[in-house]
Amino acid sequence: MTTAPEPTPWSTADMARRAAREIPAGAIVNLGIGLPTQVGDYLPDGHAWLHSENGLLGIGPFPYEGDEDPNLINAGKQTITVVSGGATFDSASSFAMIRGGHVDLAILGAMQVSATGDLANWAVPGGKVMGIGGAMDLASGCRHVIAMMQHVTKNNEHKLVRACDYPLTAARVVSLVVTDLGVFEPTGEGFRVVELAPGVSRDYAQARTGAPLG
Amino acid sequence: MTRHLGNKVVASVAEALAPMRDGMTVLVGGFGLSGNAEALIRGMIERGVRDLTIVSNNAGNLGKGLALWLKAGIVRKVICSYIGTNEDLHTRMASGEIAVEITPQGTLAERMRAAGAGIPAFFTPTGAGTVVENGKEIREFDGRRYLMERALPGDVALVRAHTADRFGNLRFWRTARNFNPVMATAARLTIVECDHLVELGALDPDDVHLSGIHVHRIVHVPEHENAFEYRTVRKRP
Numbered sequence: 001m002t003t004a005p006e007p008t009p010w011s012t013a014d015m016a017r018r019a020a021r022e023i024p025a026g027a028i029v030n031l032g033i034g035l036p037t038q039v040g041d042y043l044p045d046g047h048a049w050l051h052s053e054n055g056l057l058g059i060g061p062f063p064y065e066g067d068e069d070p071n072l073i074n075a076g077k078q079t080i081t082v083v084s085g086g087a088t089f090d091s092a093s094s095f096a097m098i099r100g101g102h103v104d105l106a107i108l109g110a111m112q113v114s115a116t117g118d119l120a121n122w123a124v125p126g127g128k129v130m131g132i133g134g135a136m137d138l139a140s141g142c143r144h145v146i147a148m149m150q151h152v153t154k155n156n157e158h159k160l161v162r163a164c165d166y167p168l169t170a171a172r173v174v175s176l177v178v179t180d181l182g183v184f185e186p187t188g189e190g191f192r193v194v195e196l197a198p199g200v201s202r203d204y205a206q207a208r209t210g211a212p213l214g
Numbered sequence: 215m216t217r218h219l220g221n222k223v224v225a226s227v228a229e230a231l232a233p234m235r236d237g238m239t240v241l242v243g244g245f246g247l248s249g250n251a252e253a254l255i256r257g258m259i260e261r262g263v264r265d266l267t268i269v270s271n272n273a274g275n276l277g278k279g280l281a282l283w284l285k286a287g288i289v290r291k292v293i294c295s296y297i298g299t300n301e302d303l304h305t306r307m308a309s310g311e312i313a314v315e316i317t318p319q320g321t322l323a324e325r326m327r328a329a330g331a332g333i334p335a336f337f338t339p340t341g342a343g344t345v346v347e348n349g350k351e352i353r354e355f356d357g358r359r360y361l362m363e364r365a366l367p368g369d370v371a372l373v374r375a376h377t378a379d380r381f382g383n384l385r386f387w388r389t390a391r392n393f394n395p396v397m398a399t400a401a402r403l404t405i406v407e408c409d410h411l412v413e414l415g416a417l418d419p420d421d422v423h424l425s426g427i428h429v430h431r432i433v434h435v436p437e438h439e440n441a442f443e444y445r446t447v448r449k450r451p
Contacts, residue, residue: 053319054245055389065447070248070440071390077246077275077443088388090423091245091271092327092396095320099340118343128304129316131296137320137340171343 005199009151009180014197017042019107019148019178024048028057030098030138032108032121033076035148039107046083051103053134055094058086075134098134099141106138110147110177112164115211117174117186119147120166132169139170151179151208158210160184160191181205190214222382223411223432227257230405230433234258234370237290239267241326241368241397242280246272246443249390250279251374251407253435258372259286267291269326269368271319271393275300278441284312293366295319318346323396325366330399330428335364371401373429378408379415382429383422391423398428405431409438 010018012035020042023029030051031037040050040059050059052074059074060081068079082088097103112120122135139145149159160177177184182196182205190212196205206213224230231254234240244250258266259282266289273292274281281302283289289306291313297303306312317325318340328336337353337360340346351362373394376387384406386394398404411434 052389054248054392062446062448064450068442068445068447069388070442070445072388073246073248073443077248078446079442079444080446082388088386088391090323090386090391090395091319091393092323095323099320099324099338129307130298131294131316132318132346133296133298134319136318136344136346140339140342141320168344170340 004201007199007201007204008197009200010197011180012038015148015178015180018183019146022146022176023105027104028102030103030106030142032106032135032138033133034109036107036109037074037076051094051097052080053091053094053098053138055089055091056082056086058083060086095134095137098137101141101143103138103142105144105146106142107146107148108135108138110149110159110174112159112161112166113147113149113174113177113186114164115162115186115190116188117172118164119145119169119174120164121147121169123167125166135169139173144175145173146176146178147174148178151181151205156208158208161210181208184213187214222426222430223380223434227253227433227435228260230254230431231257231261233403234261234263236263237265238263238369239269239367241371241401242268242270243371243373243392243394243397244270244272244279245389245392246275247279247441249374249386249392249394251372252279252438253433254372254405254407255279255282258283259288264288265290267293269293269322269366269397271295271322272298272300273303275443276441277302287311291315293317293322295322321346321363322366323393325363326393326396326400329365329367330396333365335362337362366400368397368401369403371397371404373398373404373406375406375408377410377412377417378406378429378432379412379417379426380432381414382406382426382432383417384408384424384426384429385417385421386423395424398424403431404429405433407433407435409436
């Protein structure tokens with residue numbers, strides 16, 4: 001008699017490492033604030049060009065202690081460096097890159113993703129309004145959008161859903177979702193399972209998903 | 215031969231801010247606390263104008279930058295993209311003291327670019343299918359949904375530059391550039407606070423980030439706080 005293996009959901013580091021594998025060599029990528037920023041830690045040196053909507057293409061690693069410059073920051077207002085070949089520009093140019101479809105991929109944090117690829121990531125109903133920032137521009141302007149989030153809320157509510165009930169950031173934009181339980185692709189009716197974290201069964205994931213897994 | 219420069223360089227922050235009036239719409243450059251015209255922002259409190267509408271990506275943070283205006287009670291309305299941890303704005307928005315219009319960041323930048331370029335309105339897909347659509351004209355082009363956004367001009371822009379020459383040709387430093395150049399184009403009166411002031415010819419024409427055509431007053435402020443919001447570093451190997 002065999003017992004089913006214990007599900008061992010991915011850590012945030014595992015999620016970042018997995019999302020990094022979705023970035024093609026030479027791609028222009030915008031990594032959202034928070035968890036998506038960590039994806040940069042798992043990219044081979046020189047693999048992709050990281051775009052920061054406040055006006056930089058070519059984000060490098062965090063600076064060495066003593067080298068930090070308060071006027072060289074990413075969109076999360078963290079001090080950063082520029083890789084060689086990087087360039088700075090103003091906000092209007094930066095968003096023209098995003099809105100003009102010149103950024104290949106955005107990896108964004110999410111609160112809910114629907115089966116049709118709708119993204120909700122800027123406001124919780126009834127919660128404090130934090131603002132929109134660049135989220136709507138990135139979600140509707142970048143050529144591909146990958147969402148990253150925990151599979152369910154702290155109260156075990158579904159976040160992969162048939163239709164978002166949180167305020168939308170953009171409609172029909174998400175092509176892939178990376179969660180602690182695996183990788184899922186919105187299909188319109190539900191989500192196709194691309195990959196599951198170790199020990200996570202399809203039934204385990206389905207019980208935690210608000211739309212059919214295909 | 216000398217060129218007529220229009221006497222743009224002024225001797226003090228107070229002189230730079232002399233044209234300010236109650237009720238003006240002020241475009242203030244900066245992304246968070248980066249690239250802020252710190253002396254002009256501080257000087258506005260002493261200038262004593264009120265009922266201002268401010269257009270800024272964040273309207274200050276950590277009690278600094280434009281948070282000084284919020285605390286001084288001289289702001290009627292804020293147009294911004296992100297509030298985040300700016301508690302000075304959260305509390306005044308909740309109490310109703312300040313009206314807040316939140317707009318997507320790219321739309322904010324483009325509305326000012328349009329204002330500076332003589333474009334009264336434009337269509338963008340950003341915000342389609344979201345609350346940002348509310349009250350706006352919707353059009354479909356080639357099967358995609360777009361909403362109309364209006365240009366956002368200012369009475370005054372407060373701009374921080376790294377280097378200005380005496381005509382107002384500007385260069386910016388790293389990501390301190392952000393909204394500064396586009397705001398300079400969108401206001402009737404653009405006031406620049408520069409770290410370095412140089413003579414004509416010191417900037418190579420190919421290295422100018424923003425033409426002095428958009429600049430009306432220049433004040434030289436050599437010292438700045440340049441506050442950090444999140445100082446993230448790694449250990450030296």
